Amino acid sequence: MLPFALGLSALGCGIGLGLIGYGAMQGMARQPEAIGKLQTAMLIALAFVELVFLLTVFVGAGAFKP
Amino acid sequence: MEFLVNSTWLMASEEVAEAGAEAAHGLSFAGLMFYIAVTLLVVVGFLAVAKTGLNTRFFKKPTTQLLEQLYVFIEGLCVNIIGPHGRKYIPMLLTLWLMIFTGNLVALILHAGPTADLSFNLAMALIAVGYVQYEGMRANGVLGHFSHFAGPRLPIAMALIITPMIFIIEIISETMKNVSLSLRLYGNIHGGHEAVVAMNKLGGGWVPVGDFLFPIKLLTCVVQALIFCLLFAVYLSLVTHHHDEGHDHGNDEGHAAPAH
Amino acid sequence: MSQSEVNKAPSAGSIVGMIIIGAAAVVGGAIIDQQKMFHGMEDSLHHMGIPLEIGKTIATIGVFLIMFKILHLFFFAPLFEAINGRTSELENTFGEAESLRNEMTQLKADYEKRISDTEASAREQIQAQIKEAQDLKKDLMADAQRKAEEYKQQAIAEIDAEKRKALVDLRIHVTNLSLQATEKILSENVDNDRNRKLIDEFLSTVEVKN
Structure with missing residues (x-):
């Protein structure tokens, strides 16, 4: 069960990262002069989404261990 | 250099022997100190070489130019995120960046390193969050800093219920900052190694498939150090940006801050 | 800009204090790691897949605090000094260039004024000369005509x-x-x-x- 659960969490994390990238890319394409600010905000958002997955792996998976 | 690599491998193999069958085990105390020493050696060596090229006209030495680029980058980070008063946090950010980025590189090249160890990362996160608290207390006063935790001013009836909740949530979020900063760094660097090891098995012992991940791991090194410093700067700006608006501290910054 | 005073070198007291705190943290961390003081908590964390060791963390904090001050003292302070010095030197140079340029503009305006004055006076003089010459010419012409008339009259009389x-x-x-x-x-x-x-x-x- 554990690999499947991890895969599910990775799926959610991937969707979240993709959405952030999508939004940031669109914003950058529309306003190339705001690329710096958008990149900063995008990186922060990416870090937070990634953290969810990392917490899942370290805390959740550890708790599942026999 | 050869000696360094050899001794590193010696240390690492000793590590493995010590750790035994337990997979999720970090370095020993001496091992961590060794890798920190390697990191500091690289940092101090780089800075010492760069320092010889310092003058007040034009930096001709490539390492000095690199250091200047780093300074400009960190200064931009401070000024853009924290504001014009963010210049005084440059030394801390510069030290954090150098330690984490060099630690990442050491972990990347030597296959074990300070940032691949959760204890080191937790120390970095504790330093960052502790420094944020210290600066918040210095900017707003101890009471002001803790009242900042308690959220907005409310009518007494509501404040009795809501303010303690907000206070507790803020305290938890401050604690979670530590966890998130350290776990993110550890997960990315250590997870990168795990991924390499796992993918190397795909080649059947002949083709090191995982080692082709090197470029993406290099990118991870840069991005993780950047995110750490970025989040540190954001936390600092959250704590200190009331300083210019609400509290009457006078203009001891010497210049007016733009509107936030 | 108050950046030069913001990025000054740390004071000796803060360096010594930080080194003492850092050294104490390193030693304390080593002792904690040796004595396995938080062994129970660490074990449970290891069981969850989190390889955390408090002793190593505390020792690392100590190393970082020491290094923070030492790097600041030996490397960052000279760097800031050099960069600020360069910035102020640039500012000075630009200010000097600006004042020199203003001076040059002033001088140029002066010279232009002087040149135009000279030109005007020269033109006036030339005009005066021309007028004088024309007057002279008119006089001479009149004189000559008068004399010719006289001679003519004389000749006629003769x-x-x-x-x-x-x-x-x-x-x-x-x-x-x-x-x-x-x-x-x-x-x-x-x-x-x-x-x-x-x-x-x-x-x-x-x-x-x-």
């Missing part, structure tokens, strides 16, 4: 006088001739006053016809 003289001479001569002729014709002397008068009267009629 011519008149000569003409008159010649006429008188001619008349006398003609009178003599006619008297002689008449003498010859009359073989007698008619040279008396009555005859002369007669001839004169005749001649005057002739003259009138002329």
Whole structure:
């Protein structure tokens, strides 16, 4: 069960990262002069989404261990 | 250099022997100190070489130019995120960046390193969050800093219920900052190694498939150090940006801050 | 900008204090790691897959605090000093260049003014000279004309006088001739006053016809 659960969490994390990238890319394409600010905000958002997955792996998976 | 690599491998193999069958085990105390020493050696060596090229006209030495680029980058980070008063946090950010980025590189090249160890990362996160608290207390006063935790001013009836909740949530979020900063760094660097090891098995012992991940791991090194410093700067700006608006501290910054 | 005072080197007291705190943290971390003080908590964390060891963390904090101050003192402070020095030097250079440029502009305006003044005065002088010359020319012309007129009048008068003289001479001569002729014709002397008068009267009629 554990690999499947991890895969599910990775799926959610991937969707979240993709959405952030999508939004940031669109914003950058529309306003190339705001690329710096958008990149900063995008990186922060990416870090937070990634953290969810990392917490899942370290805390959740550890708790599942026999 | 050869000696360094050899001794590193010696240390690492000793590590493995010590750790035994337990997979999720970090370095020993001496091992961590060794890798920190390697990191500091690289940092101090780089800075010492760069320092010889310092003058007040034009930096001709490539390492000095690199250091200047780093300074400009960190200064931009401070000024853009924290504001014009963010210049005084440059030394801390510069030290954090150098330690984490060099630690990442050491972990990347030597296959074990300070940032691949959760204890080191937790120390970095504790330093960052502790420094944020210290600066918040210095900017707003101890009471002001803790009242900042308690959220907005409310009518007494509501404040009795809501303010303690907000206070507790803020305290938890401050604690979670530590966890998130350290776990993110550890997960990315250590997870990168795990991924390499796992993918190397795909080649059947002949083709090191995982080692082709090197470029993406290099990118991870840069991005993780950047995110750490970025989040540190954001936390600092959250704590200190009331300083210019609400509290009457006078203009001891010497210049007016733009509107936030 | 107050950046030069913001990024100054740390004071000796803070360095020593930080090194003491850092060294204490390193030693404390080593002792904690040696004695396995938080062994229970660490074990449970290891069981969850989190390889955390408090001793190592505390020792790392100590190392970081020491390194923070040392790096700041030995490397960052000179770097900030150099960069701030360069910035202020650039500012000074630009300020000097700006003031020099202002001075140059001032000088240029002065010179231009002076040149235009000189040009104007030269033009005035030339105009005055030309006017003078024209006056002189007019005077000379008038003078010459006057003199020419005078000479002309004189010449005319002389011519008149000569003409008159010649006429008188001619008349006398003609009178003599006619008297002689008449003498010859009359073989007698008619040279008396009555005859002369007669001839004169005749001649005057002739003259009138002329």
